[in-house]
Amino acid sequence: MACNGAGGCQSGCYKDEETTCDQPTTAPSETDSKSSSNLCIKCKLNDVVSGYGGIDDGRFCADCFRSNLFGKFRLAVTSNAMISPTDKVLVAFSGGPSSRVALQFVHDLQERAHKNFEASRDRSLPVFGVGVVFIDESSVLSIPSHEMEEAVEVINLIVSSLAPPRKELHFVPIETVYSSDSSDGKERLIELMNVVSDPTGREDMLLSLRMVALQKVASEFGYNRIVLGSCISRIASHVISATVKGQGYSLPADIQYVDARWEIPVVLPLRDCFAQEINMYCRLDSLKTIKLSTCPSSSINSLVSSFVTLLQEENPSRESTIVRTAGKLIPFHFNRIPEIIDGNVPLATRRRQKRYNLKSNESVSSESFCPLCNSPLDKSEIVDWSNHNNCRSSDTFYTSCCSSCQFQILPSDSTSMEKFYTDLPHSMVARANKVNNDKLNALREQIQDCLLSDGEDET
Secondary structure, three states: OOOOOOOOOOOOOOOOOOOOOOOOOOOOOHHHHHHHHOEOOOOOOOEOOOOOOOOOOOOOOHHHHHHHHHHHHHHHHHHOOOOOOOOEEEEEOOOOHHHHHHHHHHHHHHHHHHHHHHHOOOOOOOOOEEEEEEEEOOOOOOOOHHHHHHHHHHHHHHHHHOOOOOOEEEEEEHHHHOOOOOOOHHHHHHHHHHHOOOHHHHHHHHHHHHHHHHHHHHHHOOOOEEEOOOOHHHHHHHHHHHHHOOOOOOHHHHOOOEEOOOOOOEEOOOOOOOHHHHHHHHHHOOOOOOOOOOOOOOOHHHHHHHHHHHHHHHOOOHHHHHHHHHOOOOOOOOOOOOOOOOOOOOHHHHHHHHHHOOOOOHHHOOOOEOOOOOOEOOHHHOOOHHHOOOOOHHHHHHHHOOHHHHHHOOOOOHHHHHHHHHOOOHHHHHHHHHHHHHHHHHHHHHOHHHOOOOOOOOO
């Protein structure tokens, strides 16, 4: 039974074809169409939140927006086996919106795991541990002392206000990359940074030192994961800036969910989240953030970041397109969590890791890394050490670095290079020595069959 009125019946009645509906035909009012367009596309109950400029701007209500953003985070964590019940996770916290949301989401994940642990009868699955680290870079950046003191108080308040389980908080000056008991660490760091004249080089050098500091803290306190708050907006800027700086070969290593080239693997659970969404989440939940004063920069990184921001304002999908395009590059073998062989780890966790671990092309993997930025080296950048037996240590270090570091960071004259090498942290020098020794050992193995043993006659 259906109504076949000429204009189409709007009353929802059902009549046979021989009878027409007596209900007057009315068009939907302008008010009804406006109210329906303002409803959340997911729950269709609440009004949408809008004005933050993201790709989903004006589509979700506040509750659905929160669950959607957390869903992206949780999918990244589970699909890439970032966190298992036996892990001890260190969250790198700068105080900005991205690291604040990363901390909040890791806390929410831990809190749910803790509730499940308390509710279970056998309590077979432990709850992963969480720590927070703040790297104090005031020794090399122009940050007013009162701002840093206020930042320390705010960070203490943020971490202490999180519900149990308790999170250990670490405040680490960046000069501790030299040694915890070194008295001249700050002076050496300042002298090291003063040798680098290029603004882009200074930023890249500071980034390398920051990662060394994070690795040092994680290693000393027994953490086996480092969580960074890098979002898709920041990764999109890195894609372009790395391309401009000639880091195309190593680019796939930096944009994956997992980076296990370091002693402590680094994970990016917010890789699929936009900066606009993260800022909106902080406003909705009144998450406290901090922003330290820094001098304006004319570096490549800053210029590219401003450029990508303008692109995103024109088209909200630009950042996603950049990262998705770069994601077609084949990742390295270390862009996945190493397989778990510990028998104490639950079987379900090991199976999930084996299922979701990234399938990389082993032929693309490189065992040679830049001692300064730890980027994988292309074959053209790998030095033949058979011709460098009598070189100075500083010259050897220079030739071991990638072309980008040689151009942006390392000084060109030998005197400044010697000074730069002398002021480097021991971990970077040791990394270079290890690379050189590995190359010499590999060369020795290649010519082993041609060498004479001690008991053999030359004739």
